[in-house]
Amino acid sequence: MEQVYLLLIILLFVLAISDLVVGVSNDAVNFLNSAIGSKVASRKVILIVASVGIILGATFSSGIMEVARKGIFFPDHFLFSDVMIIFLAVMLTDIILLDLFNTFAMPTSTTVSIVFELLGSAFCVAFLKTLDNDNGLSILHTYINFDNAVTIVSSIFLSVAVAFTVGMIVQYISRVLFTFQYEKRMKTIGVIWAGLAVTALSYFLIIKGVKGSSFMSDESVQWFENNSLEISIVSFLAWSIIFYILHEIFKINILKIVVLFGTFALAMAFAGNDLVNFIGVPIAGLESFKEWTGSGLQPDELLMTSLTKPVKTDTYLLLIAGTIMVLTLWFSKKAKSVTETEVNLGRQDSGTERFKANAVSRGLVIGARGIGRGLMSIIPKRALVQIEQNFKNEVTISEDDAPAFDLVRASVNLTIASVLIAFATSLKLPLSTTYVSFMVAMGSSLSDRAWGRDSAVYRVSGVINVILGWLGTALIAFTISGIFAFVIYQFGLSMVAVIVVIAGITIFRSFTYHKAKERKKTLADKLMAQTSLIPVNKALIEINNRTRENLAIANQLFQKSMEGLLKEKKKPLKKSIEELDELIDKSEKFKSNLIKFINRMDEDEAITSKVYLSIYELEQDLNESIKFIITESLDHVKNMHSPLRKKQMKGLESLTIKFTEFMNQAIAVIHHSDSQKMNKLISMKRETLDEILNLMEVQIKDVRKKGQSKRTSTLYFNILLETKNMVNTTSRFIKVFKKNSVKA
Incomplete structure (x- = not known):
């Protein structure tokens, strides 16, 4: 004993x-x-x-x-x-x-x-x-x-x-x-x-x-x-x-x-x-x-x-x-x-x-x-x-290298x-x-x-x-x-x-x-936390990296949401919601640091400020579109509404493949743009938008037929429209970087 x-x-x-x-x-x-x-x-x-x-x-x-x-x-x-x-x-x-x-x-x-x-x-x-x-x-x-x-x-x-x-x-x-x-x-x-x-x-x-x-x-x-x-x-x-x-x-x-x-x-x-x-x-x-x-x-x-x-x-x-x-x-x-x-x-x-x-x-x-x-x-x-x-x-403490409070309070x-x-x-x-x-x-x-x-x-x-x-x-x-x-x-x-x-x-x-939580801190987040002024060229490179990372996440979320909707599984949709919240949270942190970042820029560095503001605006549009798709899909599955018809499922499966290929190509163009990659991207964008248009025309005809679920049809139309918005928003990202000659 x-x-x-x-x-x-x-x-x-x-x-x-x-x-x-x-x-x-x-x-x-x-x-x-x-x-x-x-x-x-x-x-x-x-x-x-x-x-x-x-x-x-x-x-x-x-x-x-x-x-x-x-x-x-x-x-x-x-x-x-x-x-x-x-x-x-x-x-x-x-x-x-x-x-x-x-x-x-x-x-x-x-x-x-x-x-x-x-x-x-x-x-x-x-x-x-x-x-x-x-x-x-x-x-x-x-x-x-x-x-x-x-x-x-x-x-x-x-x-x-x-x-x-x-x-x-x-x-x-x-x-x-x-x-x-x-x-x-x-x-x-x-x-x-x-x-x-x-x-x-x-x-x-x-x-x-x-x-x-x-x-x-x-x-x-x-x-x-x-x-x-x-x-x-x-x-x-x-x-x-x-x-x-x-x-x-x-x-x-x-x-x-x-x-x-x-x-x-x-x-x-x-x-x-x-x-x-x-x-x-x-x-x-x-x-x-x-x-x-x-x-x-x-x-x-x-x-x-x-x-x-x-x-x-x-x-x-x-x-x-x-x-x-x-x-x-x-x-x-x-x-x-x-x-x-x-x-x-x-x-x-x-x-x-x-x-x-x-x-x-x-x-x-x-x-x-x-x-x-x-x-x-x-x-x-x-x-x-x-x-x-x-x-x-009168003391300005908005700089990243400034203390959170002064020595008197400390x-x-x-x-x-x-x-x-x-x-x-x-x-x-x-x-x-x-x-x-x-x-x-x-x-x-x-x-x-x-x-x-x-x-x-x-x-x-x-x-x-x-x-x-x-x-x-x-x-x-x-x-x-x-x-x-x-x-x-x-x-x-x-x-x-x-x-x-x-x-x-x-x-x-x-x-x-x-x-895992610490690992999720992106390079862009670390950029804002640094205590010294960042050269403009490095700042532009970091925003390029941030954009590619966020587009990749949005692409994955789209795939997971389609998987959950087509297979009527709540787990991938709920997981997508969690990952989306993290993406939105990063965007909020990015927004809160915009003014700090702009304040420390010299007048001849206005190009960087414009890029940051443009990227933030586009991030909001992209996040709103993917959020709508995920939440609507989760509500549909969670409430056990009528499943998509086979024709609709095949259409979304085909669209997911084209959309994924387009997003991957867009990420490659943002990373290192050249005429060959750009031409291929333009062609893929046209094909993806044509695919969305064809699916919408077919669905419009089917809606006129009897036996169609209004909820399912509405969900289907919404997904197609938001996917179209995501394609156009992604293209606008590329225009911003191309216009300002920003490369990683």
């Missing part, structure tokens, strides 16, 4: 390593988004700073590890066999849940995950134990630490409102003080702000953080606490003098130092607060195993009273965990995807919006505008004019989030770093007027989606963890192997999905 539980302990630590990888991939957004969004330095420098913060913060997380042992349930009422079931259910659920959120690039809370997983699995095991007890559910409170659980959960969700409000207020004050032309006020306000920010970060990370350190003596901790005020005053004066010298003598942008220091501090606070989410459970499992092996009792005879005692985690375990977190930070592609989501929601300019507007977001924006107008009617006009001057943004995000998280850590509350950092960033975005008339409904919709995802995290974590605990408790430890297989399959599928 001892060997079995030893294998389970090993499994817990294997899961912990995996959990560190998927967890950091999601939580990296918490401390990277401000530095990356403001482009304070290269990504490599930002990662180095964050890595140092993680390693140091990991050694400060020893004290908060107690949450996993006794924060949610009373271990002295559970047997060793019980707590092992609880811990296994928690870790298996956590790795599945976090990986799914990473795959869809949605930031979620590892803290909420672990708390509700512990609550779900412990509640399930406690419930099953009480069924055999005469007192029944009345003693359930002796197993679950409901008071502490409520405190932890309420503090987590309260942090959403607090972080948003504080971030909004501090950013508003900061913008009034600095304005968007902050360089003019760096000598005075900038020096004081930088001194206060770094002092606040130093105070909470060092003075408050040392309480949880695994290597600080009690005497050292006491000295820091007794002299905290004096240390803060000296720190503020020292930092202010240093920043003044750096700005005046060395001409260094001191806000960059604040942002990098804030990145370090938030990474440190993250590691100190969130490390328990990843290794707290396995370490508690290891301590339980050691206690059991030394007791000489059976697994179902030993009560885990030992877990109620405070135990400091070995520093080497914390450093190993910190190292794994750092490696994940550098090499995880999913971490980059999640970071992009939050930066996108907080950027200063409008453009591509990942989230669609909905009724709730529209209602909130309308309500906020109404409140704003009411407040403006109260405030004196002279004060409003002065405030507006401070918010006048410093506010990092300072406020770090202070709130470090303060919670000092109180041993597992505050959600995701909730705090995200809501501070959203609050500062709102007060900084990043959510303008053109973007507000989309940004609010994005925030709503993320928050709903957080609530879903709690519900899903509680449910799945409870189910896993129930299965293991009822059917034995052998079920752990089954659940491990399920987890492995789930993670593998999410990995392949994410990899």
Whole structure:
């Protein structure tokens, strides 16, 4: 039996390593988004700073590890066999849940995950134990630490409102003080702000953080606490003098130092607060195993009273965990995807919006505008004019190489989030770093007027989606963890192997999905993401490549839609709808970047702008035609209308062959046009249009005959007309490239 539980302990630590990888991939957004969004330095420098913060913060997380042992349930009422079931259910659920959120690039809370997983699995095991007890559910409170659980959960969700409000207020004050032309006020306000920010970060990370350190003596901790005020005053004066010298003598942008220091501090606070989410459970499992092996009792005879005692985690375990977190930070592609989501929601300019507007977001924006107008009617006009001057943004950030927001907002995000998280850590509350950092960033975005008339409904919709995802995290974590605990408790430890297989399959599928999703980024998409100006000739080549790729996709979609219609199969039609949505989404991104691209063109490069506008217009026409064909065909098959007649089916089969050949030839001409290929294309176009005309004439005659289905005839005519439009639209693509001499 001892060997079995030893294998389970090993499994817990294997899961912990995996959990560190998927967890950091999601939580990296918490401390990277401000530095990356403001482009304070290269990504490599930002990662180095964050890595140092993680390693140091990991050694400060020893004290908060107690949450996993006794924060949610009373271990002295559970047997060793019980707590092992609880811990296994928690870790298996956590790795599945976090990986799914990473795959869809949605930031979620590892803290909420672990708390509700512990609550779900412990509640399930406690419930099953009480069924055999005469007192029944009345003693359930002796197993679950409901008071502490409520405190932890309420503090987590309260942090959403607090972080948003504080971030909004501090950013508003900061913008009034600095304005968007902050360089003019760096000598005075900038020096004081930088001194206060770094002092606040130093105070909470060092003075408050040392309480949880695994290597600080009690005497050292006491000295820091007794002299905290004096240390803060000296720190503020020292930092202010240093920043003044750096700005005046060395001409260094001191806000960059604040942002990098804030990145370090938030990474440190993250590691100190969130490390328990990843290794707290396995370490508690290891301590339980050691206690059991030394007791000489059976697994179902030993009560885990030992877990109620405070135990400091070995520093080497914390450093190993910190190292794994750092490696994940550098090499995880999913971490980059999640970071992009939050930066996108907080950027200063409008453009591509990942989230669609909905009724709730529209209602909130309308309500906020109404409140704003009411407040403006109260405030004196002279004060409003002065405030507006401070918010006048003359800085153009529409260039592709521009930051998503400036250093003032980045410093506010990092300072406020770090202070709130470090303060919670000092109180041993597992505050959600995701909730705090995200809501501070959203609050500062709102007060900084990043959510303008053109973007507000989309940004609010994005925030709503993320928050709903957080609530879903709690519900899903509680449910799945409870189910896993129930299965293991009822059917034995052998079920752990089954659940491990399920987890492995789930993670593998999410990995392949994410990899395929990243592969779908086209060269044209990457063109828009580049941070330097693109030579005109390269831009024209890229648009040529984009057009050929989109025409090839449209051709494939046409073939799949005809296959589904003629064979009356919904699957190829539904698959075509999904691929069409991706094509339309690419077109929307292309549209949102058109203005950016045109703005950066010189006057003598007008030809490129004209090509881009023409291509976008033609893409819309092509997408509309293929969308109509697919949706009409799917409705026809889905609603089980009368099938096409044999003559109609043969006509569409023949047309599909001619259309496919025409599209392939058109793609070849766009790629490398010559007189021979062009002549062949003209001939194929004439043949395809003649084929469509002949099919229409035959159908017109057949319609006059009795027994014809009106729905089928209408569908047939619509397909022929839209195919004709696609042929003509494709020909117009070629004219654009030929007229402007654009070749790949």
